[in-house]
Amino acid sequence: MTVTQRLYEAARPIWEACHAHPFVTGIGDGTLEVEKFRYFLLQDYLYLFDYARVFAWGVVKARSPELMRFFSANVDAILGGEMKIHRAYMARLGITEEQVFAVRPALPNLSYTNYMLSAAAAGGPAEIVAAILACSWSYAEIGTRLAARPGALEHPFYGEWVQGYSSEEYQETNRALVERMDALAAGCSEEEYRRLEEIFVACSRYELGFWEMAWKLEA
Ligand SMILES: Cc1ncc(CO)c(N)n1
Numbered sequence: 001m002t003v004t005q006r007l008y009e010a011a012r013p014i015w016e017a018c019h020a021h022p023f024v025t026g027i028g029d030g031t032l033e034v035e036k037f038r039y040f041l042l043q044d045y046l047y048l049f050d051y052a053r054v055f056a057w058g059v060v061k062a063r064s065p066e067l068m069r070f071f072s073a074n075v076d077a078i079l080g081g082e083m084k085i086h087r088a089y090m091a092r093l094g095i096t097e098e099q100v101f102a103v104r105p106a107l108p109n110l111s112y113t114n115y116m117l118s119a120a121a122a123g124g125p126a127e128i129v130a131a132i133l134a135c136s137w138s139y140a141e142i143g144t145r146l147a148a149r150p151g152a153l154e155h156p157f158y159g160e161w162v163q164g165y166s167s168e169e170y171q172e173t174n175r176a177l178v179e180r181m182d183a184l185a186a187g188c189s190e191e192e193y194r195r196l197e198e199i200f201v202a203c204s205r206y207e208l209g210f211w212e213m214a215w216k217l218e219a
Pocket residue numbers: 044047048051082134135136139207210
């Protein structure tokens with residue numbers, strides 16, 4: 001079993017709970033209230049800036065130009081790629097960037113990004129990728145699963161979100177992260193693996209918490 005297969009198995013029950021979460025299934029069948037999606041969008045846009053900062057820790061800590069470029073390209077993919085999904089919805093909902101920054105991150109959001117940032121600050125490239133992977137990979141899987149639901153890609157409001165996360169661009173960026181995790185963890189000790197698993201599972205729990213936060217419109 002590869003390291004990423006082991007990580008996946010360790011987090012599987014939490015991921016299945018994410019897939020079954022009413023917020024996620026509501027995007028898939030189009031029944032999610034736009035008010036909840038709007039709240040999620042604002043929180044997630046704030047989240048993505050810190051998420052990009054986690055990759056930026058990788059730029060700082062990389063010891064090879066190739067790895068440095070990898071992390072740097074990912075910073076760019078978030079700021080210029082993934083955020084396109086958010087900015088398109090913000091335009092549709094009439095939300096400006098200024099309005100987003102007037103919003104305070106809810107505690108599950110703040111706790112999640114602080115956890116990732118501290119794991120990145122304390123760790124090396126492998127810990128950084130482990131912290132990022134649960135986010136990227138779970139969204140890639142949600143995108144793929146929702147895209148397989150009849151009508152989800154064509155839904156007049158949520159279709160664009162499903163298209164974005166099931167897109168070849170997003171899927172390819174995620175695949176590169178999965179491969180990178182296996183390469184960075186190759187030959188690591190059981191003790192080192194345990195630390196990666198601890199981070200990956202904690203971030204998966206935070207992912208579930210983020211869906212729950214959005215579902216409950218947590219203040
Ligand atoms: C909370 C959260 N996790 C993961 C992603 C995917 O990058 C996202 N946009 N938001």
